[in-house]
Amino acid sequence: MQTLTTPGAMLKAMREKPPLVQCITNYVAMNIAANVLLASGASPAMVHAAEEAGEFAGIASALTVNIGTLSAQWIDGMQAAAKAATSAGRPWVLDPVAHYATAFRRNAVAGLLALKPTIIRGNASEIIALAGGESRGQGVDSRDPVEQAEGSARRLAARQQAVVAVTGAVDFVTDGERAVRITGGSALMPQVTALGCSLTCLVGAFAATAPEDIFGATVAALATFAVAGEDAALGAAGPGSFAWRFLDALAALDAETLDARARISAA
Numbered sequence: 001m002q003t004l005t006t007p008g009a010m011l012k013a014m015r016e017k018p019p020l021v022q023c024i025t026n027y028v029a030m031n032i033a034a035n036v037l038l039a040s041g042a043s044p045a046m047v048h049a050a051e052e053a054g055e056f057a058g059i060a061s062a063l064t065v066n067i068g069t070l071s072a073q074w075i076d077g078m079q080a081a082a083k084a085a086t087s088a089g090r091p092w093v094l095d096p097v098a099h100y101a102t103a104f105r106r107n108a109v110a111g112l113l114a115l116k117p118t119i120i121r122g123n124a125s126e127i128i129a130l131a132g133g134e135s136r137g138q139g140v141d142s143r144d145p146v147e148q149a150e151g152s153a154r155r156l157a158a159r160q161q162a163v164v165a166v167t168g169a170v171d172f173v174t175d176g177e178r179a180v181r182i183t184g185g186s187a188l189m190p191q192v193t194a195l196g197c198s199l200t201c202l203v204g205a206f207a208a209t210a211p212e213d214i215f216g217a218t219v220a221a222l223a224t225f226a227v228a229g230e231d232a233a234l235g236a237a238g239p240g241s242f243a244w245r246f247l248d249a250l251a252a253l254d255a256e257t258l259d260a261r262a263r264i265s266a267a
């Protein structure tokens, strides 16, 4: 298998062989997440029913699980898909949307963490709480700065033997040992609902493309959002125009530009 060494090389490889990514995600995010994957060069499938989610995970190249709009039947599908993805040796990504808010969500996430996600992607409040800390999250929105979540991310990554990505003004990625920060994007991004959920799906697409380098694939997905977010913000009048410009910026981003403009630093 070719070793993909940079975010640009991974983006190019993803477009040459678009991975089928099963996205179990919330009603709010389904449309934009699918469009983010298509614009980036991947092939999304929003398949969550308990009757088929496990079977589908066996044919997809990666799975993403997002608890944004949860119900009992959805949890059955998530569990089945996560087990099937793991059995098939495929990466899967957990997005613990507002898990701290209710006992129902906390129990669902505890069950999913027990199935050992390959990658966990959340905002600072979600990661702080997932590591056992006191977070100031409000609903699905973070009220904590990423820098205050870095220690939690390191501990969670070590405990879960997973890559943990904390996103916000400056993203932070760690596997418990290595750690990097990624700068870029735009303050308009948290004003567009489900961009974090969409990023979780793109992390799945990159992990499917470079399964031999899960840490690097996670960084590459976040760097893609960071560069495309900067481009989309140019000329955007607000969150509405930013949203469609963001899809165009993802589609227009090429490998060379991504490698030239990604701002990734050792933490």
Ligand SMILES: Nc1ncnc2c1ncn2[C@@H]1O[C@H](COP(=O)(O)OP(=O)(O)O)[C@@H](O)[C@H]1O
Residues within 6 Å of the ligand: 122, 123, 124, 140, 141, 142, 166, 167, 168, 169, 170, 171, 184, 185, 186, 187, 188, 189, 190, 194, 195, 196, 197, 199, 222, 225, 226, 229
């Ligand atoms: N203030 C900011 N400046 C630049 N980029 C941001 C900012 N806040 C969030 N982002 C970016 O927005 C995307 C969505 O992440 P985030 O808003 O943290 O997740 P969530 O939507 O799950 O809370 C990520 O690419 C993140 O880097």
Ligand SMILES: Cc1ncsc1CCOP(=O)(O)O
Residues within 6 Å of the ligand: 026, 028, 029, 068, 069, 097, 140, 193, 194, 195, 196, 197, 198
């Ligand atoms: C508003 C809302 N409610 C349940 S899920 C969701 C979308 C959350 O998206 P993100 O975590 O990307 O902000």
Ligand SMILES: [Mg+2]
Residues within 6 Å of the ligand: 097, 122, 123, 140, 196, 197
């Ligand atoms: Mg989120």
